[in-house]
Each structure stands twice: as structure tokens, then as C-alpha cells.
Amino acid sequence: MKKIEAIIQPFKLDEVKDALMAIGIDGMTITDVRGHGRQKGHKEVYRGQEYNVDLLAKVKLELVVPSSRAEEVVNALSNAARTGKIGDGKIFIFDVAETIRIRNDDRGESAL
């Protein structure tokens, strides 16, 4: 099993969700996060006081999928999240040792 963690632009969330639903992935966890990579921040001015905001709002998606489907999911995700500009985000893939469904103690891929 693989855990796929993606940091994406907040306004791309709906497209990404639709793309994942379309290939049959319907479980995911989403968090509002702030951060930056190579993307520059922006300037805000309050009564003449200037602030450079370098931590920008992003959305983090986390989902765990069978290893066999990982590549397909990553393709769908990155195609949907891409604008081609700096700031589109990143995808990280981790190995998952075990999955347990709390309700009935199912384990492994059948618990996904």
C-alpha cells in the first residue's frame, strides 16, 4: 500500500477530487495548510504598513491506495492539479506498513 500526500493550490481542490472520483478513489483526507516552495509570496499594505506574506494558503490531500494503483492515482491527481505555473505544489509517496479499519479490525488492502 502507498500513501499519497499532495500539496496543491486550494482552487484546484474540486477538479482534483472529481478526477480521483472518476477513477474510483473516494477516500481522502484534506487539510488547509500554509507554506511555500519556490513560489514568491505577495505584499499586503495596511494603512501604509507593508507586509510580505511568504506563507501562502495551500491544501494538503492524503490518501492511501493499493500499490498497484499508485501510479494511476498520481497521474490523475497531477493532471488535475496542474496549471503549469510556479506554485502548483508537490506529491510525495510513502510506503504504508499496515491499514486497520477500526470498526471491524479488517487489515491490509481490504481495509482501504
Added chain:
Amino acid sequence: MRVLLKVCSLAAALTSVTLLAQGNPDLQAKVAALDAATKAAQSAGDNAWMLVSSALVLMMTGPGLALFYGGLVRRKNVLGTMMQSFVLMAVVTVLWALVGYSLAFGGSSPFLGDLHFALLRNVGSAPNADYAATIPQQTFMVYQLMFAIITPALISGAFAERMKFSAMLLFTVLWSLFVYFPMAHMVWGKGGLLNAFGGGRIPCFDFAGGTVVHITSGVSALVCALYLGKRVGYPAMPIKPHSLVLSFIGACLLWVGWFGFNAGSALAASGLATSAFVATHFGAAAAALGWIAAEWIHNGRPSVLGGISGAVAGLVAITPASGFVQPFPAMLIGLLAGLVCYFMVVAIKPKLGYDDSLDAFGVHGCGGTLGAILTGVFATCLVNDGLKDATGKVLPLGLIDGKAGQVVNQLIGVGISWGIAIVGTLIILKICDLTVGVRVTREQEVEGLDLSMHGEEGYIFES
């Protein structure tokens, strides 16, 4: 207005009927009854407007100012900042009943009232003809109370995010006693030194509180900001408003409440009240545009915070002038206030380096001073015929009426209010510092006033 005219012509008719009625007891009784009914009708109209105005002015403090200031601070200080406005609605009210009203409006000495109205003795439903002959004195008393509440609340913008709650309470009580009540008496009280309409030696025009409210609070705010020092991290760390949405709602409530503040200062539902209402609105509109334009040109973008700050600056500047000027001079005063306050806050404050957190001085001190001086320029007897000589001839008011000396009187009034505010606030701060200490500890400041002073948080999203 039409009703008022009818009442007036009725009164005139009554006078002639009174002459006819002499010697006819039945007719005399009828005339007396009609006379009483006419007075009751005017009193009802005036009282209704003044009670509404009183409520409007209270609305300026809570929720108006509380929201305006609360949105401008960081999230961890939102409740502490709102509380600094709200608690004054309680503290100053009690103080007003004990001695405040009497010290401001009792007696007829030049500098301070007496204790004739202490504990609200002699303050009932009978009018006090020295101030407002057609409304119950209790209405006048409660209307003036609302001004005494908002004035110290304005200062809290300067020491926001770093003053101890206990010190703030002590400061406010002493400040009301030694700065506000004397100043209110000098400008508005019978026989007050600066009272143009009540026998003052230096007649200074201040319709609704340019000197009494905005200069005293704004200048005291500057003294507070200098005395308390900068907030931890200012200006290197970003200290951004946490919710301009709250500030926006607050500023709009201030704008509406200001109609009670300025038009209510006519103390009657009169043509003068209408004139002050119009001047207030036009001044605010021009000032909002002035600030927005200055920011757009100077900084590239017109901001929402700029728009609402400009409107407040204009409302401040038009306050002393509102019952004396025509609509276009009102717009000019507003426009100048928007521009001057913008450059004060954006260009001059950073150079001077003091931390007036929410620009209480930049907006109220500067706007108030500008408005007080320009009142002497644009005041005209075409708007306000309240100043008459012994023969009943209406006297000229400001520079545009040809009375240049009024500008000098206004400058003296401005100087006196600056002086009282600086000296009074410095001494009071020193007293507070030596007794309870004015500033929170560094740890409390970093934690935020909501938790460290009040033990609660403004926003709890997980519950």
C-alpha cells in the same frame, strides 16, 4: 418640519388671541390649555429625536467602535479590545450618575461644574432651560453621558494589545474626572471659558465635540502610545488586522451612529439638526473618497481599510463644524481630513516611530484639530443664527462671514484642549503606573490579552 411650522404659526396666533381673551375667563382657560398643548407637542417631537440620538451615540461605542477596533487587532486580542470599549458603557455610566454630569453641567464657573446635580439630584423630567428648554433634563443628561462613554473608548486604540485591564479602568476613571468633565464644562457648560453660546470669555465653536471629544481623546492617545512604548515585535514583525470584516461593520455603524452624535447636538428636532445631519454625511463621503484617492495614487491600490478610515476621519473633522457649515464647505472639510489623516498615518507616523496601534491620534487627534480650526473658517450665520447681540441681531460666525478673529479663538480652544490632554494624561498615567502598573508583562502580551486578562478566547472553532 411642516408640523413644526404649523405649531409655530399656531403659537403666533395664540399670542394675539391671548390679548383678546383678557377679561374673558372662559376664553382665557381655553387659550391656556391650547398653549400647554402646543408646548407638549414640541416637547414630544424634540424628546423623541433626542432619545433616538442618545441610543445612536451609544451604538457608536458598542458595537460600533468595539467592532472597528476589535477587527484591527490580532486574533488573540479581539475580546480584550472589545472589552475596553464595552466596560466603559458601564463604568462611565456609574461615574456620570455619581458626579460626572454635575461636574460637566452643574453651576456656571469657567472651568468646572459644581455638585448641584451630584447623584442626579434635581435631574428629572423638567427641562433645564440653560441647555435644552424643550426636553426633560434626564434626556439631556443621558444624551451627554453617551459622549462621555465614547471619548475614553477612543483612546483605547492607542494602547491596544498591551495595557493592563486594571490600569485601563483606573486610567479611564481618573481621565474622565480630570480631563473630560472639565473640558466638557469649559466648552458646553454654562459660563464655560470657551462656551460661545453660554457666556464664555473666549467664544469657541464646537458643535458636537471636536475639541471636547476628538482632540482630548486623540492627543491623550498619542501620550499613551509614547508612554507605554511599542508592542513586542513592532514594527519588525507583521502585526496585521485580524478581521477587516469586523472593522468594516464597525465603521459603518459609526457612520450611522454619528447622525445621533452631530444632528442630535442640536438638542431639538429642528432645522439645525437637519443641517448638521447633512453636513455630517457629506463630510464623511468626501473624506472616504479623499483617503481612497490618496492611497490609490500613492500606493497603487485603494484599500477597504483606507475607505473606512477615511470616512471616520471625515466624521471626526466635521463634528465641531456640523452645526455651523453648509454642505459644500462640509465636503471640503471632509476631503481635507481624508488627505491630511492619510499622510499623518501613512507617511509621518512611521518616521516618528511611535506605536499608536489603531491610529487614534492620526485619525482623532489630527482630524479633530483640523476640524476645529476649519470650523472657524467656514462657520456661517446662514446655518446657525444662535449668536445674537443685545438687540436680537444675528451675529457673524466665521471667516467666511467676515469674522477672521474666530479662527484665532478656535486656535486658542485647540491649544487649551491639547494642553489639558497632554498634562492630564501624563500625570494620570504616572499615577496608574505607580499603583497598578500600566503595561502587561511580556509573556502576557505574547499570549494575548484575551487569555491573559480575561481567561477566554474570541474564536473557538473546534467546539
